[in-house]
Amino acid sequence: MERIDVHPTHVYQGFRIRSGKPYPFGATLVPGGINFSIFSRHADYCVLVLFNRGAKEPLVEIPFRGMFQKADNKEPVWGEFRTGNVFNMTVLELDHEDLEYAFRMDSNYQSTPRGKPGIHRFDPSRYLMDPYARAIGGRDEWGKLADWADPYQHRARIVFDDFDWEGDRQLEIPMEDLVIYEMHVRGFTRHPSSGVPSAQAGTFSAIREKIPYLKDLGVNCIELMPIFEFDELEHSARDELSEGWARMNYWGYSTVGFFAPKAAYAATGPMKDGTMVADELKNLVKELHKNGIEVILDVVFNHTAEGNEQGPTISYRGIDNATYYMLNEEGYYYNFSGTGNTLNCNNPIVRDMVLDALRYWAAEYHIDGFRFDLASILGRDPWGAPLANPPLLEALAYDPILGKCKLIAEAWDAGGLYQVGSFPAYGRWAEWNGKCRDAIRRFLKGDSAMSGAMSMVVQGSPDLYAGRGPTASINFVTCHDGFTLNDLVSDNEKHNEANGEENRDGANDNNSWNCGWEGPTCELAINELRRRQMKNAVAMLMLSQGVPMILMGDEIARSKLGNNNTYCHDNELNWLDWDLQEKNADLYRFFKNTIAFRIAHPVLRNRDHFQQQDSRNGFASISWHGTQAWRPDWNGNALAFMLSSRANGKADGDNPIYVAMNMHWDALPFELPSPPDNLSWHLSTNTSMPAPQDIYEPGNEPPLENTSSFLVGGRSVAILVAK
Amino acid sequence: MSFQLSTDAQQDEARITLGGELDAAAAPQFKDAIEQVAVTSPKRLVLFMDELAFLASAGLRVLIFARQKLGDVDIYVIGSKGPVLNTLKMSGFHQSVYLQDSYAT
Numbered sequence: 151m152e153r154i155d156v157h158p159t160h161v162y163q164g165f166r167i168r169s170g171k172p173y174p175f176g177a178t179l180v181p182g183g184i185n186f187s188i189f190s191r192h193a194d195y196c197v198l199v200l201f202n203r204g205a206k207e208p209l210v211e212i213p214f215r216g217m218f219q220k221a222d223n224k225e226p227v228w229g230e231f232r233t234g235n236v237f238n239m240t241v242l243e244l245d246h247e248d249l250e251y252a253f254r255m256d257s258n259y260q261s262t263p264r265g266k267p268g269i270h271r272f273d274p275s276r277y278l279m280d281p282y283a284r285a286i287g288g289r290d291e292w293g294k295l296a297d298w299a300d301p302y303q304h305r306a307r308i309v310f311d312d313f314d315w316e317g318d319r320q321l322e323i324p325m326e327d328l329v330i331y332e333m334h335v336r337g338f339t340r341h342p343s344s345g346v347p348s349a350q351a352g353t354f355s356a357i358r359e360k361i362p363y364l365k366d367l368g369v370n371c372i373e374l375m376p377i378f379e380f381d382e383l384e385h386s387a388r389d390e391l392s393e394g395w396a397r398m399n400y401w402g403y404s405t406v407g408f409f410a411p412k413a414a415y416a417a418t419g420p421m422k423d424g425t426m427v428a429d430e431l432k433n434l435v436k437e438l439h440k441n442g443i444e445v446i447l448d449v450v451f452n453h454t455a456e457g458n459e460q461g462p463t464i465s466y467r468g469i470d471n472a473t474y475y476m477l478n479e480e481g482y483y484y485n486f487s488g489t490g491n492t493l494n495c496n497n498p499i500v501r502d503m504v505l506d507a508l509r510y511w512a513a514e515y516h517i518d519g520f521r522f523d524l525a526s527i528l529g530r531d532p533w534g535a536p537l538a539n540p541p542l543l544e545a546l547a548y549d550p551i552l553g554k555c556k557l558i559a560e561a562w563d564a565g566g567l568y569q570v571g572s573f574p575a576y577g578r579w580a581e582w583n584g585k586c587r588d589a590i591r592r593f594l595k596g597d598s599a600m601s602g603a604m605s606m607v608v609q610g611s612p613d614l615y616a617g618r619g620p621t622a623s624i625n626f627v628t629c630h631d632g633f634t635l636n637d638l639v640s641d642n643e644k645h646n647e648a649n650g651e652e653n654r655d656g657a658n659d660n661n662s663w664n665c666g667w668e669g670p671t672c673e674l675a676i677n678e679l680r681r682r683q684m685k686n687a688v689a690m691l692m693l694s695q696g697v698p699m700i701l702m703g704d705e706i707a708r709s710k711l712g713n714n715n716t717y718c719h720d721n722e723l724n725w726l727d728w729d730l731q732e733k734n735a736d737l738y739r740f741f742k743n744t745i746a747f748r749i750a751h752p753v754l755r756n757r758d759h760f761q762q763q764d765s766r767n768g769f770a771s772i773s774w775h776g777t778q779a780w781r782p783d784w785n786g787n788a789l790a791f792m793l794s795s796r797a798n799g800k801a802d803g804d805n806p807i808y809v810a811m812n813m814h815w816d817a818l819p820f821e822l823p824s825p826p827d828n829l830s831w832h833l834s835t836n837t838s839m840p841a842p843q844d845i846y847e848p849g850n851e852p853p854l855e856n857t858s859s860f861l862v863g864g865r866s867v868a869i870l871v872a873k
Numbered sequence: 874m875s876f877q878l879s880t881d882a883q884q885d886e887a888r889i890t891l892g893g894e895l896d897a898a899a900a901p902q903f904k905d906a907i908e909q910v911a912v913t914s915p916k917r918l919v920l921f922m923d924e925l926a927f928l929a930s931a932g933l934r935v936l937i938f939a940r941q942k943l944g945d946v947d948i949y950v951i952g953s954k955g956p957v958l959n960t961l962k963m964s965g966f967h968q969s970v971y972l973q974d975s976y977a978t
Contacts, residue, residue: 247897247929310930314937355963417963421956425930426964433965 156182158242160218160229163210165200167218169231170238175506176282176409177251177308183242184308186251188280189235189499190470192270193255196237199277201250203287203307203422206300211254214239246308247423250287252277255469265460267481271471277302279407279465281474281503284309284510285424286379286407292336292352292414293395293720296383304381304406304464307424311514313432320518321444322554323370325580325621325697326755329745330446331369332629333702334401334724335377335415341725353417354434361441367705367738368745371444373521375630376402377431378447379410381455382720387650397650397718401630403523404455404489406464408507411515428515435516444518446556447511451493451504452527452563458483458490473499476532484534486527488564495528501542504528509551519556521582526559526567529574536567540574547576558582558624571614575622580697583623586611588661590627590690591638593787594683595663596813596865602784604811605774608791610695612759619758623696627687628704631657632714635704638662639683640669645712648719656715669712681707682865685740685837685844686811689867692748693809695756695797705741706730736841743845747834747869750848753804756797769794769806769826779823787814788862794826805829806872812862819861825872831857832871838863874926880906887915892924895932903935911942918943919976923952928960936966951976 158166170185178185186198200209214237215230231239237253254274262268279286283306289296296303338344339360340352350356357372364372380402389396402412413419416427435445454474456467459482466474476484476492483491494500511517522528529540546557561573561581570584586607593600593607606613610620628635633644642664646656665679684707691698702708703726710716716723731738748754753771760772774782775790782789790810795801806829810820817838825831832851837844846852851871854860862868876899877892887910895903910918918939940948948970953961961967 245897247931310934312934314941349959350963353963355965358965418960421929421960423930426933426960429930429933429964437965 153181155240156242158221160227161221161224162212162218165210165212166221166242167212168240168242170240172233172236172238174282175236176280176284177306179246179308179310180240183240184244184246184249185238185240187236187238188253188282188469190237190255191235191473191499192259192470193257193272195256195274197254198239198241199252199254200241200244201252201302201305203248203250206302212239212241246310247425250302250305250307252279252302252306253469254278262481264463267459269472269477269481271463271467273463273468276463276468278463278468279304280306281407281465281469282409282506283307283407284311284409285413285427286410287413287422287424289379289381289383290413290419290422293382293398304379309428310425311428313429315432315436315516318436318439318516320512320516320554321439321442322518323444324757325556326757327749328371328444328556328697329369329748330371330373330624330697330699331364331367331702332373332375332699334375334630335412336400336720337724338702338726341722341727343728344726345728350417352415353419354415354430355417358434358437361437361443364443365441367742368749369700370442371446371518372438373446373448373699375448376405376450376523377412377415378405378450379407379412380404381406382414384455395720398720399718400720400724401717403450403717404453405450406455408451408503409510432515439516446519446521446558447517448521448523449508450523451495452524453487453489453491453493456491458485461490473497476530476534486530486534486563486565486567487524492527492534494532495542496531496537496540501545504542505545505549508546508555509549512551512555517555519558521558521560523560524563525573526561526563526569527565529569530567534565543574543579544576547578556580571611575618577618580622580624582629583611583614583625583696585614586623586625586694586696587627590687591661593811593813594687594690595661596787596815598787599785600813601782601786601789604690604789605782605784605791607690608694608789609760609772610756616759620695620756621697624699625691625694625696626699626701627691628701629699630701633660633662633712634701634708634710635684635687636680636707636709637712637714638687639680640664640709641712642668643712644714645669646715648713648723649715656713660714670709679865681737682837684737686865686867688741688744689835689837689869690811692744693754693869695754695759698748700741702726703730705738707734707737736844739841740845743847744835747848751804751807752802753793753796753807758797760797763799771795771797771799773823775820775823777818777820779821788812788818790820792823792825808870808872810860810862810868812864812866814864816864817861819859820868821859822857822870829872830854832873833868834871835867835869836863837868838866876902877924878902878906880910882910882913882915885916886919887913887917888919888921890921890924894927894929895925896927896929897931900929900931900935903932904938907935907939907942915943915946917947917949919949919951921951921976922957923954925953925957928957933960933964933966936970940969947971949973949976
């Protein structure tokens with residue numbers, strides 16, 4: 151039976167329309183046409199603007215209130231298409247593939263000119279992008295010079311959302327089993343050495359080509375740096391000599407639209423077909439899932455690309471500035487993000503938008519989890535004060551559609567709020583554990599009296615996450631923000647001159663150590679030490695309870711030449727050089743086997759913290775040692791521990807594991823505790839040995855000849871397995 | 874470039890030749906053709922794309938529709954090149970069909 155709402159009631163300049171539906175917001179394909187719906191509390195007037203794809207001049211501008219023609223007899227008729235504060239209208243018989251749309255808005259409230267502080271910023275001359283746009287054009291090809299004369303730079307498009315998922319669903323890998331690989335979509339395959347065809351390099355579809363690499367490495371989750379539509383040309387600077395870009399918004403931590411994948415990250419982007427871009431990303435997710443790899447998105451909800459009062463009007467400020475942004479009494483933007491504005495996340499309207507966006511990514515793209523950039527901002531009230539019970543964070547934690555999604559907070563913001571260990575968790579939120587990062591780095595470089603702090607890291611930071619368990623802790627040594635692992639062991643200081651700010655930008659407290667020479671060197675002993683330190687670092691990470699995260703390229707000693715803030719470089723500083731895989735094959739092998747070791751041993755992957763109780767024939771789940779068995783030194787450079795069972799006291803068929811970490815410069819003999827159940831020690835890992843004796847594949851560990859003592863080289867980690 | 878389509882059903886095999894631009898406007902015509910050949914319950918669907926210059930997302934959807942509509946049927950895509958081939962590869966559709974340069978008639 152035919153629906154009765156597919157027939158127009160009104161006509162405007164030949165376009166057949168009828169009243170729409172206020173929900174869902176955005177542009178939605180409905181039988182016979184497209185429903186457009188947009189909220190504004192303070193706008194009194196709204197116009198829907200339709201464009202043919204890429205056209206500067208509109209196809210038509212249809213007011214949501216005014217004079218129309220009756221559809222049946224063409225007589226003049228008044229019409230108003232609004233429900234509450236939502237303008238909504240269905241336009242019939244549109245070609246959604248060739249269509250782009252915008253809104254224009256005006257208000258009786260006094261508006262504020264650009265550059266001045268103010269509450270409202272309505273400007274009816276501007277085309278405004280839909281905050282709920284599922285696809286956004288205008289930057290369809292990465293780095294292509296924009297036509298600045300185009301009055302509509304970021305162009306909302308329509309998406310047909312009937313992807314063929316072939317039964318795919320979120321993987322729901324238990325949090326404790328996750329090994330996260332943080333990566334940048336473009337940086338992963340843009341380098342010519344990636345072997346991906348140039349038209350495909352740096353895109354979603356190119357990641358698909360590299361799935362075998364990720365699988366071989368052993369990671370089971372990739373965390374994509376921002377893929378919401380952003381403007382890579384924001385704050386860009388041309389290099390007149392090369393006629394390329396000297397600097398650009400490469401990382402993408404500046405959202406244009408929260409519902410749209412970055413078009414230029416799609417190989418199909420140049421086709422300017424929003425559905426094609428969406429399909430390419432969905433296809434990547436589907437293929438990753440088929441290979442047992444989850445996808446977490448790094449999402450930026452703390453601010454938008456509109457900047458402060460000097461910034462461009464793209465969408466939100468022209469639609470309802472007072473709703474979308476935190477403003478002080480004078481109308482200046484609060485700047486807790488360090489980028490000019492702060493999204494008003496605990497305003498009910500904005501809160502719903504954030505929820506709608508995440509639900510959309512989870513439901514339509516099968517995304518497995520989210521890492522929230524500067525998440526502490528999401529816990530501030532509209533005036534910036536931290537909330538005891540932030541509604542948005544609570545709503546995210548209890549949301550039914552997000553019920554199995556990982557929720558990970560970067561538990562600080564640029565306004566000084568630091569909540570590592572105290573982020574409002576509601577039993578759901580994990581955190582990037584910055585204290586774990588600092589402790590591992592300091593222990594690694596031999597700072598004094600760090601063994602006690604390291605023992606907390608090994609246990610999954612019970613000092614921070616008591617009651618929440620180790621899975622609240624995302625453990626990492628490096629991430630996109632800061633040194634790569636290679637640079638961490640090669641540079642004492644940052645070297646950010648290429649960023650054009652005279653080395654002022656970027657963090658100064660890196661806790662790095664160059665092993666005796668700043669930057670690259672031909673000195674064999676230094677390079678060997680650096681190689682060993684990298685192995686030590688990943689061993690510490692994979693041996694610690696919690697969720698380990700490694701940075702793209704660390705497994706093959708990627709360097710960014712000591713630059714710890716490469717947000718603006720679209721070049722070799724950020725592109726992964728795949729030739730390093732052969733050059734540093736031993737390091738890759740070490741990473742791979744260390745990850746495999748973690749996966750092979752459930753005692754390393756506990757959901758709960760150890761209880762320090764006898765569990766296995768008189769042995770505690772975790773027992774502590776030093777150079778003498780059963781006598782740990784909590785204020786030294788050496789730490790040893792033995793895992794006899796899981797935190798629940800059950801062995802679950804796993805082998806006891808003994809680990810000795812000697813961050814003293816000299817070799818130290820470690821007296822070995824007797825393993826439980828009359829088992830004997832076998833050697834898994836000894837980072838002081840050259841490859842391939844540095845690590846053995848799980849299951850192939852040779853027995854130790856001397857089972858009472860083991861000499862651990864200076865700045866080395868040894869791992870034994872009892873069999 | 875206008876869309877052209879011809880069909881030829883023979884015993885267990887259905888052949889559809891596509892030309893021009895397969896966009897949202899042309900997709901219903903292609904879909905009708907798929908439904909038409911589905912009646913003959915072919916075991917193999919052969920799509921000749923030598924003359925197809927453009928494949929939009931709406932056209933791609935009909936290919937997926939074909940796979941779903943025809944069930945356990947081998948789909949051969951013959952002679953796709955340039956942007957059409959790229960679209961098939963970048964969208965991942967090439968993994969569920971047989972891509973060939975030519976086809977023995």
